[in-house]
Amino acid sequence: MAEIIGGVGCSHVPAVGAAFDKGRTEEPYWKPYFDKLPPAREWIERMAPDVCIIVYNDHASAFDLRMIPTFALGVADEYPIADEGFGQRPVPTVYGHSDLSWHLAESLILDEFDMTLVNEMPVDHGLTVPLSVMYGHREQWPCRIVPIMVNVVQYPPPTGHRCWRLGQAIRRAVQSYSGSERVMVFGTGGLSHQIHGERAGLINTAWDHAFLDRLVADPEAAAAIPHLEYLREAGAEGIEMVMWLVMRGALSGQVTEAYRASHVPTSNTHNGLLLLEDHGGPAVPAVHR
Amino acid sequence: MAYRDEERDYDDIPGTYVFDGRRSRQGYHLNMFCMSLLDERNREAFRADEAAYLDRFPLSPEQREAILERQWSRMLQLGGNIYYFYKLGACDGLSFQQVAAAQVGVTEQEYVDMMVHGGRSIEGNRSRRESGGSRG
Numbered sequence: 501m502a503e504i505i506g507g508v509g510c511s512h513v514p515a516v517g518a519a520f521d522k523g524r525t526e527e528p529y530w531k532p533y534f535d536k537l538p539p540a541r542e543w544i545e546r547m548a549p550d551v552c553i554i555v556y557n558d559h560a561s562a563f564d565l566r567m568i569p570t571f572a573l574g575v576a577d578e579y580p581i582a583d584e585g586f587g588q589r590p591v592p593t594v595y596g597h598s599d600l601s602w603h604l605a606e607s608l609i610l611d612e613f614d615m616t617l618v619n620e621m622p623v624d625h626g627l628t629v630p631l632s633v634m635y636g637h638r639e640q641w642p643c644r645i646v647p648i649m650v651n652v653v654q655y656p657p658p659t660g661h662r663c664w665r666l667g668q669a670i671r672r673a674v675q676s677y678s679g680s681e682r683v684m685v686f687g688t689g690g691l692s693h694q695i696h697g698e699r700a701g702l703i704n705t706a707w708d709h710a711f712l713d714r715l716v717a718d719p720e721a722a723a724a725i726p727h728l729e730y731l732r733e734a735g736a737e738g739i740e741m742v743m744w745l746v747m748r749g750a751l752s753g754q755v756t757e758a759y760r761a762s763h764v765p766t767s768n769t770h771n772g773l774l775l776l777e778d779h780g781g782p783a784v785p786a787v788h789r
Numbered sequence: 790m791a792y793r794d795e796e797r798d799y800d801d802i803p804g805t806y807v808f809d810g811r812r813s814r815q816g817y818h819l820n821m822f823c824m825s826l827l828d829e830r831n832r833e834a835f836r837a838d839e840a841a842y843l844d845r846f847p848l849s850p851e852q853r854e855a856i857l858e859r860q861w862s863r864m865l866q867l868g869g870n871i872y873y874f875y876k877l878g879a880c881d882g883l884s885f886q887q888v889a890a891a892q893v894g895v896t897e898q899e900y901v902d903m904m905v906h907g908g909r910s911i912e913g914n915r916s917r918r919e920s921g922g923s924r925g
Contacts, residue, residue, distance in 0.1 A: 514885070515885070529905075559872045560820075560824060560870075560872045560873050560876070561827075564820075564821065564824045564873075565813060565817055565820055565821060565824075565873075566821075583827065584827070584879075585826065585827055585876055585879040585880065586879065653808065653870065653872055654808060654809075654813055655807050655808050655809040655810075656809070694805065694909075695871055695885070695889055696805075696806060696865060696870075696871035696889075696892060697804040697805050697806050697862075697865060697892055698803065698804030698862075698892065698893055698894065699802070699803055699804030699805050699909065699914055700804070700889045700892055700893050700900075700909075701889065701893065701900065701903050701904055701908050701909040702908060702909045702911065702914060703904075703907060703908025703909065703910075703911075704911040705907075706911075707911070727799075728798050728799055731799045731802060731805070731807060732799070732802050732915050732916070733911065733915070736802075736805050736806075736807055737871075764904075764907055764908060765904035765905060765907075765908060767885065767886065767904070768885070768886070768889060768904060768908075770908070
């Protein structure tokens with residue numbers, strides 16, 4: 501039986517990727533942020549997942565307004581790095597796990613989560629920046645990666661509660677997989693930020709930390725937060741934080757917070773990093789059967 | 790009452806243009822023009838003759854002018870989405886924070902300084918009632 505060993509919550513700020521790629525991590529602006537990463541990298545090295553399921557959003561790279569899936573699951577063995585207008589990020593190719601993906605597809609859809617299935621999907625900074633944050637510079641990523649794309653660009657994104665329940669369904673799916681993979685689930689994006697309009701630059705660290713506290717200790721309360729509260733308190737683009745609920749839903753009730761760090765600013769964003777170790781437990785049964 | 794006329798609970802958040810169906814409908818061609826700039830050949834064609842390139846897209850006269858004049862806030866008001874219209878900014882060689890500063894109406898340095906000092910405070914910025922009626 502495959503098992504979920506933990507979860508990572510991680511912002512996916514494009515400027516972090518650019519600073520990392522261009523070797524600017526020691527500059528005064530970036531150093532305080534990058535100095536917070538070594539404990540996270542040591543942790544994931546020790547946890548050694550075989551597969552990372554990365555819940556992220558596409559930023560008008562692979563998808564655009566012609567077609568807007570709410571939840572899309574990558575089922576390929578390989579995902580190219582997107583060119584977001586500056587050339588591809590110089591990071592290793594993302595190799596998938598097609599067999600696990602198709603198991604997830606079957607399990608999730610029969611579990612009433614109507615995923616869009618995607619064979620060809622370039623992955624943008626939403627997915628690759630968290631990999632750089634957690635693994636640093638690599639010749640190749642030390643794990644297989646299963647991308648789950650969530651629409652958060654076109655309002656409305658799925659509710660926090662729906663994301664939380666998708667996470668629970670992912671746990672059921674992973675635990676029913678016949679392989680022996682150790683799986684880490686990433687929720688990415690956030691924390692508070694707004695990058696458009698006259699209110700651009702909004703940061704609300706107090707709200708963010710209250711959100712993280714609830715996410716760890718009382719995730720059902722976090723899952724009940726309505727969209728209006730994210731938009732108002734965490735900035736219009738802070739609504740990405742619903743993706744952290746997919747990660748938390750995939751974990752059991754028995755988690756330990758292994759590490760938390762945050763930093764203002766990384767470009768326009770309160771940057772957050774949260775590592776949760778899962779002590780195991782059965783999946784929550786599906787409610788519809 | 791049509792969908793587009795329904796009031797939204799988030800309409801009172803100041804300086805914020807939630808990219809809902811109303812804006813997506815209005816800005817579809819503007820945003821898809823921006824999307825086309827992901828392709829280097831299209832960027833070259835656009836730079837060579839901006840007006841002629843824009844003829845490929847059924848834009849409103851206002852959207853066309855906002856693009857040609859690089860009026861970022863106006864693009865937002867005409868249905869543009871930041872993830873799309875920043876592709877035009879990138880094509881022009883602008884940093885993200887330059888485009889953000891333009892929407893706020895401050896210089897890039899003022900914007901960067903605000904972020905370095907912790908960003909824009911939530912206090913006074915939750916709703917237009919709280920902020921004394923600033924538009925958004």
